[in-house]
Amino acid sequence: MSMITTISQLPDEILAEMAEYVRSYSFRDEGQHLNTLIKWCPTTLDNCCLVSKRFHTVFLPLRYSSIHICAGQWPRREVSILIAKLRAALEVQPQIGLWIRELMFTIDYTLERKLIGIVNPSSFLEILNTTTALTAFRLSGRVAPSWEALYPLVPAALRKVFRQETLKSVTINTRLLHPILLCSSPSLSTLNLVGNSRASRPGASQFATWRNDVLDDPPCDHPNILSLSCEEDIDILPLYFDTCPLAFRSLQNLKITSTEPPPLMSALNSFLRLSGKTLRMLDIDFGQYKQEPRVSGSFLDLSEMKNLRQVRLRYFYDSGRDLEDYEAMLMETLKSIVNSSELRSLEVELEWYWDSRFLGVDGVEVGAAGVVARLPAFLQALDSAWARFTDNDSYRSLERIYDAGCVVACPVMWLEL
Numbered sequence: 001m002s003m004i005t006t007i008s009q010l011p012d013e014i015l016a017e018m019a020e021y022v023r024s025y026s027f028r029d030e031g032q033h034l035n036t037l038i039k040w041c042p043t044t045l046d047n048c049c050l051v052s053k054r055f056h057t058v059f060l061p062l063r064y065s066s067i068h069i070c071a072g073q074w075p076r077r078e079v080s081i082l083i084a085k086l087r088a089a090l091e092v093q094p095q096i097g098l099w100i101r102e103l104m105f106t107i108d109y110t111l112e113r114k115l116i117g118i119v120n121p122s123s124f125l126e127i128l129n130t131t132t133a134l135t136a137f138r139l140s141g142r143v144a145p146s147w148e149a150l151y152p153l154v155p156a157a158l159r160k161v162f163r164q165e166t167l168k169s170v171t172i173n174t175r176l177l178h179p180i181l182l183c184s185s186p187s188l189s190t191l192n193l194v195g196n197s198r199a200s201r202p203g204a205s206q207f208a209t210w211r212n213d214v215l216d217d218p219p220c221d222h223p224n225i226l227s228l229s230c231e232e233d234i235d236i237l238p239l240y241f242d243t244c245p246l247a248f249r250s251l252q253n254l255k256i257t258s259t260e261p262p263p264l265m266s267a268l269n270s271f272l273r274l275s276g277k278t279l280r281m282l283d284i285d286f287g288q289y290k291q292e293p294r295v296s297g298s299f300l301d302l303s304e305m306k307n308l309r310q311v312r313l314r315y316f317y318d319s320g321r322d323l324e325d326y327e328a329m330l331m332e333t334l335k336s337i338v339n340s341s342e343l344r345s346l347e348v349e350l351e352w353y354w355d356s357r358f359l360g361v362d363g364v365e366v367g368a369a370g371v372v373a374r375l376p377a378f379l380q381a382l383d384s385a386w387a388r389f390t391d392n393d394s395y396r397s398l399e400r401i402y403d404a405g406c407v408v409a410c411p412v413m414w415l416e417l
Contacts, residue, residue, distance in 0.1 A: 061099040070106035080110035097130035107141030117151030144173035195232025229255040235267035299332035308340040
């Protein structure tokens with residue numbers, strides 16, 4: 001009996017397991033970008049389709065199960081061209097629309113022009129209307145129009161995507177996610193909001209308009225988001241919660257990344273007060289700020305967090321000025337963790353940065369040395385803040401505390417605290 005005959009007669013369950021393994025390997029090592037559909041050479045999944053008719057039946061749907069449409073590096077093609085090729089494939093084999101489970105678009109300027117109607121968006125709309133069994137959807141990029149600027153047919157197509165019963169995960173630019181979409185999704189459990197610190201921020205008037213729109217269309221009680229991440233634009237979070245509170249009733253994981261200055265902490269604290277009773281994992285990363293206003297009195301208030309299991313806080317400041325304020329912010333945040341008796345892991349990173357291009361100017365070396373000189377007092381204050389976490393009666397589940405500080409100058413110096 002030949003090897004091909006033996007493989008072709010594998011039981012269905014073994015063949016299905018093999019196909020899933022090959023799919024994982026192929027996407028990891030060969031990529032899931034639509035560029036791979038423009039065949040320079042056959043992929044592993046393509047080759048498996050040629051083994052037999054049974055293999056073709058099992059492997060071909062996996063060939064299209066995860067599609068990421070992005071310009072890529074090489075060969076570089078505009079997203080609009082790749083969209084046209086996928087639409088052409090759907091016209092030849094309409095069943096591909098049912099095979100696609102993960103559909104991801106990385107927005108470039110050509111897709112942006114489609115979204116706002118400068119270029120006919122029919123191919124993009126056709127793809128959204130024919131992929132009806134999605135489990136994951138992504139529409140994000142460095143460039144992205146606001147909801148108000150979208151071509152009239154695009155919002156309806158997006159809403160149709162969000163209404164799919166199979167949809168579990170969405171990654172989307174914040175300015176493209178009108179709360180009305182969130183309120184329309186019956187099965188969404190993972191939401192990743194991608195902001196853009198380089199773009200103009202949505203204004204209060206836009207938020208007010210969104211709020212009125214949602215009130216005209218009452219939210220459903222089905223969304224049950226368990227995991228939420230937000231990169232930039234964190235001041236929009238309270239709006240999402242206010243307009244569709246039931247969507248966050250069971251929120252367990254929250255990850256925030258922001259390079260905006262700390263005054264936006266008020267918006268974040270508002271959201272934490274609303275969603276904190278169910279949170280189990282909190283990951284806050286205040287990245288490299290581009291400005292440093294005085295922020296005395298601003299800190300993360302975690303006093304309402306009663307079910308936290310894991311906390312990670314990271315502060316990265318761009319010049320090292322106002323150190324006392326930032327250290328105080330950290331201390332006050334730690335002091336606010338008073339009701340998390342189930343806490344298992346607490347991780348903190350505090351970094352100060354001086355650009356090496358400015359060494360020798362304005363006493364930067366002196367500033368860095370000053371931070372080092374102040375470390376003993378800082379460590380003493382930190383020890384005081386940590387002290388109550390050693391209370392085994394109050395924190396029986398605590399397994400790990402990690403704290404790292406870093407003064408980045410020249411040379412770089414790490415301090416494991």
